[in-house]
Amino acid sequence: MPQIHPALRWTGWIALFLSLAIPLGNSLVAMAVFRNPSCESVRWSFAPLLATCEPATAQLTAYGWFGTALVLTLFASATGIAAAGIARSGALRGAQRADAVHFGMTLLAVVAIAATALVRQWDPSQPVNAWLLFASAGGMAAYIVSSLILVFRLAAKQRL
Numbered sequence: 001m002p003q004i005h006p007a008l009r010w011t012g013w014i015a016l017f018l019s020l021a022i023p024l025g026n027s028l029v030a031m032a033v034f035r036n037p038s039c040e041s042v043r044w045s046f047a048p049l050l051a052t053c054e055p056a057t058a059q060l061t062a063y064g065w066f067g068t069a070l071v072l073t074l075f076a077s078a079t080g081i082a083a084a085g086i087a088r089s090g091a092l093r094g095a096q097r098a099d100a101v102h103f104g105m106t107l108l109a110v111v112a113i114a115a116t117a118l119v120r121q122w123d124p125s126q127p128v129n130a131w132l133l134f135a136s137a138g139g140m141a142a143y144i145v146s147s148l149i150l151v152f153r154l155a156a157k158q159r160l
Helices: 006-034 058-087 094-120 130-159
Strands: 043-045 050-052
Touching: 006 043, 006 050, 006 058, 006 094, 006 130, 050 058, 058 094, 094 130
Parallel strands: none
Antiparallel strands: 043 050
């Protein structure tokens, strides 16, 4: 009987969490930086992942590109794990099938929220790169709700 190793499933959840937490942290830093009245040169971007009020140095830019590559790699890993789980879900049984579908649906919700935030970015009343905050915060909310559903589902299963 085919199975998905539990470590692989948890790796997917952790990769998705980190791929949302890093840009959310960047967005919260950006919000704090922009409130500083002594800011001369505001820069908030995803590629490279920066939130600074200093002129961007080569070192800051390198850190920013590392952050962008890390977020994209983590999200691609989570997507790959979800795709593998969904692809094998026909051969999986019981809780493993439900877990694979649950993770896939969570990832789809995160992608839908990010796409909606990107589309809303074209609204001129929103600050530049506000989509980064909306996408990461909305994705994190979907992740938390999904995690709670998973915890309640596992708790109900253990009570039986």
